[in-house]
Amino acid sequence: MAEPILSIDRLSIHVRAGGGVRLKIVDDISFDILPGQFFALIGESGSGKSMIARAIMRLMPDEVLDLRGEIRFGGHDLAHAGEELLRPLRGSEISMIFQEPMSSLDPLMTIERQLSEAVEAHGKRKGAAMRAHIIDLLTRVRFRNPEQIMRSYPHELSGGMRQRVMIASALINEPKLLIADEPTTALDVTIQAQVLDIIASLARDYGLAVLFISHDLSLVYENADEIAVLYGGMLMERGPARAIIEAPAHPYTSALLACVPRRRTGARQEGIEGAVPSVSDWPPGCRFAARCAWRQPQCTQHEIAFLDLPDRRVRCVAPLRESAPA
Amino acid sequence: MVRAIAWRVAGVVPVLFLVTLVLFLLLRLAPGDAADLLVPDDASEAEILRIRERWGLDRPLLEQYFSFLLNLLKLDLGRSYRYGADVFELIASRVPATIELATLALLAASLIAIPLGILAALRKGTAVDGAVSVFAIAGVSTPTFWLGILLVLLFSAELHLLPSGGRLPYGVQLPERTGLHLVDAMLAGRFDLLGLIASQLILPVMTLAFSMVGIISRITRGAIIDVAQEEFITTSVAKGLTRGAIIRHHLLPNATVPITTILGLELGVLISGSIIVEVVFSWPGLGTLLYQSISVRDIPLVTGIVVTYTTLFILINVVIDVIYFIIDPRIRASQGA
Ligand SMILES: Nc1ncnc2c1ncn2[C@@H]1O[C@H](COP(=O)(O)OP(=O)(O)OP(=O)(O)O)[C@@H](O)[C@H]1O
Ligand SMILES: [Mg+2]
Numbered sequence: 001m002a003e004p005i006l007s008i009d010r011l012s013i014h015v016r017a018g019g020g021v022r023l024k025i026v027d028d029i030s031f032d033i034l035p036g037q038f039f040a041l042i043g044e045s046g047s048g049k050s051m052i053a054r055a056i057m058r059l060m061p062d063e064v065l066d067l068r069g070e071i072r073f074g075g076h077d078l079a080h081a082g083e084e085l086l087r088p089l090r091g092s093e094i095s096m097i098f099q100e101p102m103s104s105l106d107p108l109m110t111i112e113r114q115l116s117e118a119v120e121a122h123g124k125r126k127g128a129a130m131r132a133h134i135i136d137l138l139t140r141v142r143f144r145n146p147e148q149i150m151r152s153y154p155h156e157l158s159g160g161m162r163q164r165v166m167i168a169s170a171l172i173n174e175p176k177l178l179i180a181d182e183p184t185t186a187l188d189v190t191i192q193a194q195v196l197d198i199i200a201s202l203a204r205d206y207g208l209a210v211l212f213i214s215h216d217l218s219l220v221y222e223n224a225d226e227i228a229v230l231y232g233g234m235l236m237e238r239g240p241a242r243a244i245i246e247a248p249a250h251p252y253t254s255a256l257l258a259c260v261p262r263r264r265t266g267a268r269q270e271g272i273e274g275a276v277p278s279v280s281d282w283p284p285g286c287r288f289a290a291r292c293a294w295r296q297p298q299c300t301q302h303e304i305a306f307l308d309l310p311d312r313r314v315r316c317v318a319p320l321r322e323s324a325p326a
Numbered sequence: 327m328v329r330a331i332a333w334r335v336a337g338v339v340p341v342l343f344l345v346t347l348v349l350f351l352l353l354r355l356a357p358g359d360a361a362d363l364l365v366p367d368d369a370s371e372a373e374i375l376r377i378r379e380r381w382g383l384d385r386p387l388l389e390q391y392f393s394f395l396l397n398l399l400k401l402d403l404g405r406s407y408r409y410g411a412d413v414f415e416l417i418a419s420r421v422p423a424t425i426e427l428a429t430l431a432l433l434a435a436s437l438i439a440i441p442l443g444i445l446a447a448l449r450k451g452t453a454v455d456g457a458v459s460v461f462a463i464a465g466v467s468t469p470t471f472w473l474g475i476l477l478v479l480l481f482s483a484e485l486h487l488l489p490s491g492g493r494l495p496y497g498v499q500l501p502e503r504t505g506l507h508l509v510d511a512m513l514a515g516r517f518d519l520l521g522l523i524a525s526q527l528i529l530p531v532m533t534l535a536f537s538m539v540g541i542i543s544r545i546t547r548g549a550i551i552d553v554a555q556e557e558f559i560t561t562s563v564a565k566g567l568t569r570g571a572i573i574r575h576h577l578l579p580n581a582t583v584p585i586t587t588i589l590g591l592e593l594g595v596l597i598s599g600s601i602i603v604e605v606v607f608s609w610p611g612l613g614t615l616l617y618q619s620i621s622v623r624d625i626p627l628v629t630g631i632v633v634t635y636t637t638l639f640i641l642i643n644v645v646i647d648v649i650y651f652i653i654d655p656r657i658r659a660s661q662g663a
Contacts, residue, residue, distance in 0.1 A: 059560055091566035103557040107656060108579050117575065118565040153655040169565065 004032035005176055005209050006056065010069035011079065013051050013060075013233075022065060026051050027233045029069075033177065033226075036207045038200065040220035040241065042256065043230030044272075049213045050099075052230075053181045055079065056211070057096055058086050073177070092122040095170035099182040101162035105154040111165055112150035118172050137168040140205075141198055160191035167198060171206065178203065179211045184219065196223070217256050221245060229253045232287040239312025249309060249319040252288045286316070294318060327651060327658075334644045338637060345636050346398070346629065350391050353625050381407070398633070404626035408619065413630040417612065421634065422505025423493060424611035428600050430527060431534035432589070439539040440585065443546025444578070450551060458543060465540030470599050474533040474606035481529060489526050491608035498522065530607040537599045538592050542585075549584040553577050582653050590646040597635055 013026035026048045033039045043049050054060045056071055056078060071078040074093060076085060098104045105114060115134045119125050125133055138146035141164040154162055163183060170178055180199060184192035200223040203210045214220060220227065224241035229252060237250040248254040255272045274291035283290065285300040292299065298317055306313045309321065369377075378384045382393070397404060403413035439462075446458035482490035493507060494500060500507060500523075501514050508527075511519040553559065554577060562572045604613030612631055619627035650657050 057564055059563055087566050087568065089566070090564055096564045098557055098561065100557055104561045106558045106562070106576050106580065108654060109575075117562075117567065117571075121566045121568075121571070153659075155656045155659065166561075169561075 002034050005035045005037075005073070006033040006211070007072040008032070008052070008056075008069070009072065011052065011055065011071060012068040013048070013055060014065040014068075015051075015061075015063045016065050017063075025233050026055070029230075029233075029235050031226075031228050031235070031238055033209050033211060035176070035209055036203075037225045038203060038210045038212060038220075038223050039226045039228070040217075040224040041211060041213045041228050041230060042215065042217055042220070044215055044256075047230045048233040049215075049230060050181050053096065053179050053211065053213055056179060057090055057094055059096070088122065091118055091170075091175070092124075092173045093175050094177045094179065095173070095175040096179040096181065097163070097166045097170050097183045099185050101159050101166055101183075101186060104166055105162055107154055109153070110150065111152050111154070111157075115150070115165075115169055115172060118169050122173050124173060133172070134168075137172055138165075140171075140202060141165070141168045142194075158191075159187050160195060163187060163195050164198060167195070167202070171202060171208070174206060175208065177209045177211065179213070181213045182215070183212075185214075185216075192219070217245070229256065232282060234287055235306075235313075235315065236288065237312060237314045237316075239309075239314075243311050247321050249312065249314040249321045250288075250316050251292045251294050251320060254320055255291075255293075294320070327648075330651070331644060331648065334647055335641075338640045341640060342398075342633060342636055343395075346395070346633060347391070349629055349632055350387075350394065353623075353628060354387055354390075394629070403630035403633070406619070406624055406627040408622050408624040408627065413626050416615065416627065417630050417634050419505070420610060420612045420615050423609060424600060424604070424613060426506045426508070427527070427530055427534065427604065427609060427611060428596050430531045431600070431603075432538070432592075432596055434531055435535040435538040435542055435592075436589065438535065439542035440546050442539075443543040444550055446543065446547040447550035447554070448573070450547075455547075458547070462540040462543045465536050465538070465543075467540075468536065470533060470537045470602045471606055473536060474530070474603055477529050477533060478606070488529055490529075491606075493523075493526055493610055495522065495526075530603050530609055533606070534596070534599050534603045538595055541592060541595070542588060545588040546581065546585050549581040550577060552584070553580045556580070579653065583650065586646055586649050586653070590643055593639055593642055597639065 009030050011026060011029045012024055015023050015025050017023045029052060031039070041049055041052065051060065051064075055064075055067055056073075058078060058081070067079040069079060073089070076089075078086065078089075105111075109117075112134065115137075116130055119130050119133065134150065135146045138149055143149050143161075143164065149157070149161070149165070154165075157165065166183075178199070183199065184195050187195060196219060199210065199212070202208070212220060212224065217227075220241065226239070227241045227244045228238040229236045229244075229250065231252050237244060237248070237253045244253060245257065248257055252272075259272060272291060273293075283300055285298075285302060286292070286304045289295050289299040296318060304315050304317060306315050307319060309319070375384075382390060385393075394404070401414055403417070405411065406413050406416055409416060442458050442461070446455040449455050478490045481488040489495065498519070500510055500516065500519060503510050503513055507523045508520065511517065511523055559572065559576060562576050567575075600611070601613035601616060603609065604611045605617050608614065612634060616628065616631045616635075618624075619631065
């Protein structure tokens with residue numbers, strides 16, 4: 001098996017919340033991403049997806065107090081690396097695109113300048129070669145008139161177009177890992193599919209590993225190789241995408257799958273019963289227990305450890321899969 | 327662009343109309359008779375009547391107002407009761423002194439406050455930030471006239487370092503062309519006078535600047551902190567740009583929009599502050615003229631000066647709109663380049 005390109009090992013993140021309270025919002029997360037793999041990190045709002053994504057590039061808000069554990073990439077531990085190590089990696093080895101294409105581009109700068117700035121930061125190309133490269137990338141993200149796009153300001157483009165510009169910007173230095181934090185959530189449904197398809201096919205062309213973050217499992221049906229399901233800052237289930245989608249082992253994964261909107265039949269999205277408890281008051285034991293249809297007395301008595309099944313890991317005392325030990 | 331500017335300039339008309347109307351009514355309806363000021367104390371009734379007739383004070387108020395408006399269109403603001411001179415010319419001779427003082431004060435305030443604000447924002451929460459905010463609060467809460475008097479007492483009366491007022495020391499001759507002394511001295515090749523002129527300027531300029539430093543530095547700090555939280559700043563960190571490049575290319579340009587806005591809003595402070603500073607430092611500008619003309623109820627002169635201040639205020643706002651237009655492509659788009 002290939003060496004992982006990114007290896008997150010027992011990552012915990014603490015933030016400073018109101019009133020000087022210290023909160024653990026990401027709790028002991030581990031996963032590996034292999035070169036060229038499409039890795040989907042799934043969870044409801046507030047589960048800590050963006051925190052993990054930002055921790056990898058060390059773009060966390062000031063409220064983050066500390067990172068525990070390791071984020072191994074290219075022989076370095078990014079969780080504890082200094083700026084002088086991180087800066088050359090950012091945008092060159094690891095790139096990121098964000099949820100809000102409306103605000104992730106500088107409103108005062110033309111697209112061309114924003115793209116060339118990304119190239120120049122790593123000094124890989126200059127002048128005419130750089131321009132040609134920018135045009136090539138804009139074509140790859142399916143702009144028919146790249147030169148006109150280059151002259152545009154962000155406000156002249158639609159949300160989908162801006163997100164495609166962001167993708168071009170992220171891939172411009174041929175990184176090894178792309179982190180996409182809900183890149184389609186803010187877009188119209190019709191455009192979501194296009195943007196998703198662009199990311200997936202460019203990732204294949206470039207042999208790029210993708211950490212794709214979403215709250216919507218249906219978005220990753222087609223492209224994901226691996227899935228990790230996050231709930232309340234903890235991993236609940238992790239394994240090959242196909243296996244998890246076909247037979248979820250964790251009741252939470254199953255609930256997420258059940259509320260995926262059935263696009264073709266137009267059935268209503270149900271949503272999971274109950275709300276995510278606030279981070280400050282996790283009950284002992286399984287964090288999902290309060291909302292779980294299969295809850296048993298032992299779920300809330302002690303910490304639930306990972307259970308290793310043949311094809312995956314699941315944090316549940318009574319996994320739903322038949323093959324699992326009862 | 328040109329259309330947008332023309333539109334703004336045209337906006338002067340209704341504003342001036344309102345301002346003059348209010349002013350006209352206030353000055354005429356205030357107790358006391360302007361004619362009293364125009365005649366000697368021992369004047370007879372007949373004499374007073376003649377005077378009233380001569381200055382048109384006997385006609386109905388509305389008629390007076392309309393003839394005033396008609397004359398305004400011809401830039402004829404009438405004659406000063408007090409000086410007998412043409413109001414327009416009186417004002418024109420004083421405007422450069424005010425512009426010189428106000429421009430230099432705004433410049434000085436910006437040069438001090440904007441870097442301080444940037445520094446405070448970049449060092450948010452540190453001792454540097456605290457020191458800047460103490461300085462800013464001092465600037466906002468110090469009364470301008472009090473500071474002016476204090477500086478005069480200290481630097482002129484006590485230390486004899488700087489003159490206490492006026493634009494030029496007695497007896498010094500300077501050929502006037504623009505009316506801006508620093509410019510005139512350079513045009514005339516009298517570089518020897520520059521130091522002298524500057525020493526006259528320092529105290530009033532600093533006093534006026536200090537009244538603006540507080541707000542400008544706070545707004546700059548706030549603007550920078552706001553922009554720093556924008557997602558595109560995170561994007562630029564994620565691109566691998568250096569901190570310096572992010573500050574120069576993204577943070578500062580995006581903060582100029584709110585900073586320009588506050589500079590525009592500070593014009594009100596600048597104008598009212600300049601009147602006080604001019605009076606304290608016997609600066610022969612519009613402000614002192616206004617002060618003197620109000621105290622003798624010189625109605626045409628007061629009206630003319632207020633009209634001038636209003637026009638200046640609006641024109642400077644037009645300049646600010648042009649600046650927006652240059653820095654922000656979104657505004658360019660909405661106003662049709
Ligand atoms: N700046 C912050 N200070 C303190 N707590 C924060 C901060 N940002 C996020 N959190 C908390 O961290 C937790 C995880 O937030 P995160 O943004 O990673 O969630 P997410 O899974 O990305 O959700 P979403 O789908 O809404 O983007 C949340 O409970 C949130 O309240
Ligand atoms: Mg998020």
